[in-house]
Structures are given as C-alpha cells and as structure tokens.
Amino acid sequence: MNLIRVKRVHCLSLLACEGTRERGDLGEIRSRGTVSTNQIRLVEIFSSIQGEGVLVGRRQIFVRTYGCNLRCTYCDSPETLKESGIPRQCRVETVPGSWTFEGRESLTSQDDLNAIIRGYLTEPHHSLSITGGEPLLHARFLREWLPDVKAMGLKTFLETNGFLSRHLEGILDSLDYISMDWKAPTATGISPEATLEAHREFLMTATRRGNTEVYVKMVVTPSTSEAELLTAVETIRAVKDSMTLILQPVTPFGTETKGVTPQKMIRFHALASHLLQDVRVIPQTHKMMQLL
Numbered sequence: 001m002n003l004i005r006v007k008r009v010h011c012l013s014l015l016a017c018e019g020t021r022e023r024g025d026l027g028e029i030r031s032r033g034t035v036s037t038n039q040i041r042l043v044e045i046f047s048s049i050q051g052e053g054v055l056v057g058r059r060q061i062f063v064r065t066y067g068c069n070l071r072c073t074y075c076d077s078p079e080t081l082k083e084s085g086i087p088r089q090c091r092v093e094t095v096p097g098s099w100t101f102e103g104r105e106s107l108t109s110q111d112d113l114n115a116i117i118r119g120y121l122t123e124p125h126h127s128l129s130i131t132g133g134e135p136l137l138h139a140r141f142l143r144e145w146l147p148d149v150k151a152m153g154l155k156t157f158l159e160t161n162g163f164l165s166r167h168l169e170g171i172l173d174s175l176d177y178i179s180m181d182w183k184a185p186t187a188t189g190i191s192p193e194a195t196l197e198a199h200r201e202f203l204m205t206a207t208r209r210g211n212t213e214v215y216v217k218m219v220v221t222p223s224t225s226e227a228e229l230l231t232a233v234e235t236i237r238a239v240k241d242s243m244t245l246i247l248q249p250v251t252p253f254g255t256e257t258k259g260v261t262p263q264k265m266i267r268f269h270a271l272a273s274h275l276l277q278d279v280r281v282i283p284q285t286h287k288m289m290q291l292l
C-alpha cells in the first residue's frame with residue numbers, strides 16, 4: 001500500500017492493514033493498562049455548540065478520543081497526540097460553557113461514559129460528536145458502544161481524518177453523519193498520491209450506506225494550493241457530485257501562525273463551485289464564541 005512509503009506519517013504500522021493498524025496503535029496503551037473492547041482512552045468530554053461543518057449551530061455532546069495517526073501543521077488538539085504522553089486523566093466539563101472541568105481516569109468504560117452522557121441530557125441535544133485525535137483508532141470500542149448512543153436518542157456524528165477506511169466499515173451502520181477532513185499534503189507531509197488513494201477509498205466506503213450523510217471539510221491554510229483543492233474537488237465529484245464540501249479557513253494555531261486572505265477563500269470557493277453543487281465557506285465559529 002502506498003501509504004507505507006510516506007515519510008512523515010507516524011505509527012506506520014497503523015497503515016498496513018486493519019488488524020495491524022489497531023494493534024499498532026493500541027498495543028502501547030494495552031501494554032501499560034487494560035484497554036478492552038468495553039474501554040476507551042479519552043481526553044475530553046463536554047457539551048457545546050457545533051462550530052464547524054454542516055451541523056454548525058447544533059447542540060452536541062463531544063467525546064474526544066486519544067491518539068492520532070497523523071500530525072497536521074494546524075492541529076488544535078495536541079493533547080490527543082502520543083507525544084503528549086499517555087493521558088492519565090480525561091477532563092469532563094461539569095457545566096456546559098463554563099470551562100470548569102473535573103478530571104477522571106482517561107481509560108473509560110462503556111458504562112461510565114454512558115453515565116456522563118446521560119448527565120448532559122437534562123437539556124436537549126441534536127447529536128453526539130466522536131472526535132479526536134482519530135476516533136477510528138478505537139473502532140472496536142465504537143462498534144460496541146454506538147448502539148447505546150442511539151438508544152439514548154442521539155444521532156451519531158463522526159469526525160475523521162479519512163485515512164482508515166477499513167476501520168470505518170465495521171461501524172458505518174451506526175453512523176448518521178461523517179465529517180471527513182480532506183488533508184492537504186502541505187499540511188500533513190503525506191505524499192499527494194497516498195493522500196488521494198486513502199481519501200478516495202474512504203469516501204467510497206463512507207457513501208456505501210445511503211442513510212449516512214457524508215461531507216468533506218478541507219482546512220485552507222496559506223500553503224494550500226489550487227492544485228490541492230482541485231484534486232480534492234475532482235475526487236469528491238467522482239464519488240458523488242452532490243456531496244457538500246466545506247472550506248474552512250485555518251484558525252492560526254501552533255506552527256500555523258497566519259490566516260488566509262479573504263481573496264483566497266473567494267477564489268477557492270469559485271473554483272470548487274464550478275465542479276461541485278454545494279460548496280460552503282465556514283470558519284470555526286465556536287472559537288469566535290469562546291466555546292469548547
């Protein structure tokens with residue numbers, strides 16, 4: 001598989017095959033503790049307003065998983081990455097919007113997670129967002145747990161970097177929404193060929209089930225080129241030309257210190273709209289409101 005040749009992908013064993021991928025990621029964690037299919041390592045749980053993508057403005061419960069197979073220049077969740085160490089604690093916001101947290105053991109059982117979620121359900125929520133990190137690294141847990149989420153009356157929303165299509169297969173039936181990030185090679189260091197192959201395969205898998213709404217989100221940085229945009233657009237179009245593409249101007253963070261000019265966003269929107277039916281520019285609105 002081309003991905004194995006990529007230089008800057010961390011945890012290369014994740015990219016060989018599904019079984020190896022999961023062993024490659026979780027082996028380290030298992031060797032230190034007791035991760036089983038009814039436990040998941042989390043870094044954050046909270047209730048907020050979705051600030052990105054097609055569900056912007058919807059009330060959601062967010063479950064942020066630990067670990068990622070990529071290292072994007074604009075990553076705003078560095079606490080989910082392995083360099084930050086295996087987390088001992090998961091922070092849980094006690095009152096939505098308060099930025100007041102209680103620390104809990106990071107390794108969380110299905111029952112404990114359900115109890116925390118029920119605690120938020122005194123107020124109506126549209127859906128539950130599984131975010132990260134890369135949630136699909138925890139596909140075996142998700143397969144067991146997502147039916148519980150639906151039984152609580154919540155729709156399920158997966159945010160993913162779109163590289164682990166085989167992990168997706170096992171949980172696709174339990175997903176109402178998939179937000180797939182299109183990762184520009186200039187942001188990940190992964191070769192254009194490997195990126196294209198991984199994202200095309202992922203989108204084809206994701207759209208196999210007609211009842212799951214799938215859209216693509218592309219973070220646009222000052223380095224993102226028109227060629228990268230067009231590669232994404234043509235691939236999306238080949239899979240499904242009615243699929244929504246969200247162009248998200250980068251919020252400066254980490255090594256990304258500059259934003260994108262308005263002219264660039266207008267030009268990118270026009271280029272994409274020649275080939276796709278539904279292209280939207282949406283920045284990270286939760287950050288404007290100082291929400292988690």
Ligand code: SF4
Nearest residue numbers: 068070072075133161
């Ligand atoms: S895929 Fe997401 S969590 Fe992983 S490095 Fe990129 S931005 Fe961060």
